[in-house]
Amino acid sequence: MIGLRFRYALLFLVLVFLQVLVLNNVLLGSYLNPQVYVLFILILPVAIKGWFLLLISFVLGLSVDAFSDSLAIHAASSVFMAFCRPAVIRLVAGRIPDDGPLVPTISGFGGFTIIFYSLILIFLHHSLLFFLEIFRTDELMQTLTRIVLNSGFTLVFVFLGFALLEGFFRDRV
Amino acid sequence: MRNLFRFIYRHNFFFLFLLLEALAIALTASYQHYHQSFFFNSANILTGRVYTVADNLGSYLSLRQENKLLAEENTHLLNMVKDNFLITDQDEFVKEDSLYRRRYHYMNARVINNSVNRRNNYFTLDKGRAQGIGPDMGVITTRGIAGLIVTASENFSVGMSLLHTDFQLSVMIKKDGNIGSLRWEGGNYRQAHMSYIPPHIELNRGDTVVTSGFSTIFPEGILIGTISDWEIRRGETFYTATVDLALDYNTLAEVYIVSNLLREEQQELEGSVIPGN
Incomplete structure (x- = not known):
């Protein structure tokens, strides 16, 4: 059995490379660029230490930034998303009991809760990301279109990711 | 002082968030110094x-x-190679001079x-x-x-x-040399917009747009695309033309x-x- 830490490290690399080598190059339309790497932040253990959650999200965002020539906009949005994560978990799943799910998964949280949880965080992430990218307030409609369309697309990919990784993170540590 | 440290420690999640977010925004806002931030x-x-x-x-x-x-x-x-042309004026001779720089x-x-x-x-x-x-x-x-x-x-x-967003290019309409400014306004990556065309100019669908010589970066006369549509936007007095870009940026190699x-x-x-x- 592979350790949980190793699995997360592997997922980190796979998601960053999937994002910068595949998803950033597949042309789905002029506005569409789903940010599937955020799945990593979503799927981190429920009880992860706050400071570690923020740091790993910062590093994740900065890795994507380094490949996308986007300064630090992914780092800023990822840290923001990580900051909101504990509050959103409390909002959608209530207080998680000690014998509750250790990792947010479809079987542990329920499919509906996972979708709701992902959608809120993805939307927060994308809102900051696409506003920081343009860094101005004109072209407001275009930016809003980008946020909404991409949130939807990212959600589809992220849910697929949750489904695929169901067995990968299910067993207890 | 100890109370301050205890306060920061107790709310370390919030303060670390502030720190990292400030760092990321600072890196982003230093865009003006892009040349230095190439790490x-x-x-x-x-x-x-x-x-x-x-x-x-x-x-x-x-x-x-x-x-x-x-x-x-x-x-x-190959079509531009000198051998393709007949020499018509035998009196011509070549001299090394400073005519061409x-x-x-x-x-x-x-x-x-x-x-x-x-x-x-x-x-x-x-x-x-x-x-x-x-x-x-x-x-x-x-x-x-x-x-x-x-x-x-x-x-x-x-x-x-x-x-x-920040790329603006001085361009001209090839047939009459009228200057305008080209900018991509997002959306369709096959189209950009050329603004500041004086309204007395007669535009035609298919007019070729090339670079003007006003840029200190690009040579004059590089193909940009063709005009497909034009309008006077609300609150403006000049034409803004839609330019179909000749280059497909998605196949850049x-x-x-x-x-x-x-x-x-x-x-x-x-x-x-x-x-x-």
Whole structure:
């Protein structure tokens, strides 16, 4: 059995490379660029230490930034998303009991809760990301279109990711 | 003091968030100093390597099209070779003089990373400082302008694509030489907009748009595209024309880097007349 830490490290690399080598190059339309790497932040253990959650999200965002020539906009949005994560978990799943799910998964949280949880965080992430990218307030409609369309697309990919990784993170540590 | 530390420790989640967010925003807002902040971009050793490997794999898929483009360009160049022309004036002779001064110098490079679906698009080239590439050099193809080098490492460089918020280009309508300003307004990456065309100009669908000679970066007369539509926007007195770009930015592969050897001299001279230019 592979350790949980190793699995997360592997997922980190796979998601960053999937994002910068595949998803950033597949042309789905002029506005569409789903940010599937955020799945990593979503799927981190429920009880992860706050400071570690923020740091790993910062590093994740900065890795994507380094490949996308986007300064630090992914780092800023990822840290923001990580900051909101504990509050959103409390909002959608209530207080998680000690014998509750250790990792947010479809079987542990329920499919509906996972979708709701992902959608809120993805939307927060994308809102900051696409506003920081343009860094101005004109072209407001275009930016809003980008946020909404991409949130939807990212959600589809992220849910697929949750489904695929169901067995990968299910067993207890 | 101890209470302060205890307070920060108790709310470490919030304070660490503030710290990291401030750091990220500061890195982003330092955009003006982009040339200095090249640690986190696709021109550094690690990211550049990764893109080179990925491009080596991917380039096989487009070999046929690339060959076709190269063949077309070869034909074009062959047509310009001197041997094709008959010498009509036998009295002509050549003298070494200072009539011709080299102004532009070209180098070829390969695009190893590129995007078109963001609002601010960049591309990465497989050549850098060691090959003589530096900031503010132009990047062109046979079908149009790709962009502008913003930063270079030893062996890679990053260019700002024409598909970028901050990219503005002085262009002209080829048939009558009227000058305007070209900018990509997001959305469809095959179309940009040319503004400030005086309203008394007669425009036609299909009019060719080329670069004007006003840029200190790009040579005059490089193809940009053709006009497909025009209007006077609300609150403006000039025409804004929609330009169908000749270059498909999504298939960017082989490019030329053009450096203007007289650029510094021109800017120095202009700067001495117009302060702050």
